[in-house]
Amino acid sequence: MELIHKSWTIRKLTADDVSQALAFIIPMLHEVYPNIPDVAVRWDLSHMAEAYTQEARSTMFAAFDQDGSVVGTIAIRPYDDRIEHVKGCYDVDRTAELSRCYVAGSLRRQGIAGTLVAAIEDYSRQVGYTAICLHTHRFLPGGYPFWLSRQYNNRVIGQDDLDTVYMDKALG
Template sequence: MVKKLFNHGKNPRYHHDIINMKEVYIDEKRNTIIGAFDKNNNLIGTIAVKQFIDRFDAIKGRYKESTTAELGRCYINEDLRRQGIGSQLFDNIIQFCKEGGYDKIYLHTHRHLPGGFDFWQKKGFLIIAEENSGEEETVHMEISI
């Protein structure tokens, strides 16, 4: 999905969590990645959450790391979008975050990604900052849970 959406392979600067999935999502109790599978056991969607790390200049100092989760890696097979798979994954992540002691979820997205920005707005995420420099047009969003 990274190659398809961003036209490049995994980059250690941006994809540490993908490259080190076990270390980031399995070994860390407050982090998780969830997959959705079809009846033939094919992976058709993912969503992940990890403890927020204050690494973005546009929102520096905004969040308490211990109570803020960062949502990411939400991808749904393009042939299966708008069928509720993303919503089911998101509902599971919300439950995981509540049980893990998080009270806020942060995410960043890009307007060029198909369906992402609109999906997050429909789920109640609010824009807290936008960065329009460069190619990515990053939108920072949050929701209280």
């Protein structure tokens, strides 16, 4: 699947795209979470090809500008019931966890994030997921209102230092 816009193209990440996607994601993480020094030390990032191009029912979509640079990402993996605040809330065989949704600051509010979400939701339905869960933080500029606008519902509003909100959406 490939979605073409006049200024960007969205498609599934391939193993050949991993280094370019990491070159986009790592600086985004440091920009968004400047007070978390190890924010980029995560299994899915150190094993990106395995996590998003080889595992069943997992994928990452990326938005590429006209020069071929990654300017946005979004990922989905099977939810593994690891998050204490929502433990037991989801059917782990049919729930996907959405993550790695980032868009370059200069390109926000141009429809990239909405198109990425639509692509990942379509993919999720195709591979048999009936729900998507995610977590965001209310301090992120535009993040929480964006997910509400995409019909994601609050599951738990955390009382932690990062002001975490756990959200989900049933896929129709």
